[in-house]
Amino acid sequence: xxxxxxxxxxxxxxxxxxxxxRFSIVAALDRAGTxxxxxxxxxxxxxxxxxxxxxxxxxxxxxxxxxxxFVGKTxxxxxxxxxxxxxxxxGHLDALRQIAGSDQESPGHH
Amino acid sequence: MTDTTTxxxxxDPTGARExxxxxxxxxxxxxxxxxxxxxxxITALGVATSLGTLAMGLTTGTAFAAVYVGTLAALVALxxxxxxxxxxxxxxxxxxxxxxxxxSWAVTYCAAIAVVGWVHGSVLxxxxxxxxxxxxxxxxxxxxxxx
Numbered sequence: 049x050x051x052x053x054x055x056x057x058x059x060x061x062x063x064x065x066x067x068x069x070r071f072s073i074v075a076a077l078d079r080a081g082t083x084x085x086x087x088x089x090x091x092x093x094x095x096x097x098x099x100x101x102x103x104x105x106x107x108x109x110x111x112x113x114x115x116x117x118f119v120g121k122t123x124x125x126x127x128x129x130x131x132x133x134x135x136x137x138x139g140h141l142d143a144l145r146q147i148a149g150s151d152q153e154s155p156g157h158h
Numbered sequence: 159m160t161d162t163t164t165x166x167x168x169x170d171p172t173g174a175r176e177x178x179x180x181x182x183x184x185x186x187x188x189x190x191x192x193x194x195x196x197x198x199x200i201t202a203l204g205v206a207t208s209l210g211t212l213a214m215g216l217t218t219g220t221a222f223a224a225v226y227v228g229t230l231a232a233l234v235a236l237x238x239x240x241x242x243x244x245x246x247x248x249x250x251x252x253x254x255x256x257x258x259x260x261x262s263w264a265v266t267y268c269a270a271i272a273v274v275g276w277v278h279g280s281v282l283x284x285x286x287x288x289x290x291x292x293x294x295x296x297x298x299x300x301x302x303x304x305x
Contacts, residue, residue, distance in 0.1 A: 058169060075181040076188035083188060091188035141181065147174035 057146035064109050065140045069094060069102045074111065074137050077129040082115075085125040103127060111136055195243035197303045199236065200259055204295020206232040207263075208288040211270035215277075215284030259298040266291045 065071050069092065076091040077083060083091075089099050106112040111133030115126040129137070169177070210229030217225055270287035277283045 061169070071177070071181070072184050075184040078181070078185045079189040080185075080192055083192060087188060087192060091184055091191065141178065144169070144174045144178050147169055148171050148178060150171055 057143040057150070060139060060143040060146075062136045062140040064105065064111065065136065067102065067105075069098060070106055071140075073099070073102060073106060073127070074129065074133060077112070077127060077133075078137060082126055082128040085127060088127055106133065109133075193302065195240060196256075197299050199240040199243075200263070200295055200302060201299040202236055203233075203263060204292050204299070206236060207267050207270070208292035208295070211267070211274060211291060212284050212288035214274045215270070215288070216279065216281065218279075255302070259302070262294050262298060263291070266294045 065074060072092040072094075073088060076088050080087075085096075085099070085103075088103075089096060092099065103112060103114065107114050109132075110130055113128040113130050115128065117124050117126065206229065210225060210232065213225040214222060214229065266287065270284075270291050273280065273283045273287045
């Protein structure tokens with residue numbers, strides 16, 4: 049066992065969510081649950097193509113479900129945070145909170 | 159966008175706090191952007207039904223029928239408009255918070271309709287129950303807008 053495989057909270061960070069864009073996409077979906085493609089794009093402030101690429105990665109991992117519907121003749125894509133995605137997000141945030149609080153613990157803890 | 163997340167295991171406490179702040183900021187911004195149909199709906203529902211029940215409680219004959227049909231039409235239009243506005247975001251509306259809002263409104267609305275049926279013509283009872291419908295709906299809207 050190497051030192052890197054210890055109990056430090058960084059080992060509990062989700063690999064997929066360590067990408068800034070994917071992190072922001074899941075953050076946008078956290079409260080709302082389901083949002084339109086354009087709403088996520090506006091919240092994350094990236095291009096359509098960049099969003100599509102990262103959404104595909106999240107969908108493949110089962111973190112986000114992509115829905116397709118038509119409003120009249122206009123296609124509308126919706127993004128929903130799945131149960132697995134929410135669990136991964138909660139775990140990732142918990143690890144971040146522990147890292148954020150680690151410099152406030154006494155030196156004897158390290 | 160500053161990428162402090164791409165180096166595995168390289169996040170220090172300051173970086174972690176920045177990421178947590180960013181997550182909260184983005185989440186709130188995205189939620190705020192889609193919340194307006196919900197706040198508008200509960201406010202309009204309260205205004206339409208309180209005015210409708212008040213008018214129903216104080217009118218008779220043709221005027222009563224006109225108010226009755228007008229209130230129903232307003233309710234149907236509101237629900238259809240709301241469903242169109244939240245298309246693709248139905249998960250948001252099925253939250254426990256929204257169940258409480260609609261249940262609260264329904265209880266006061268039923269009370270106002272009961273007054274229309276049993277104490278018809280009473281300005282006091284119509285005013286109290288219809289006012290309650292409006293107050294409950296506005297409190298729910300205010301709560302939603304601040305949540």
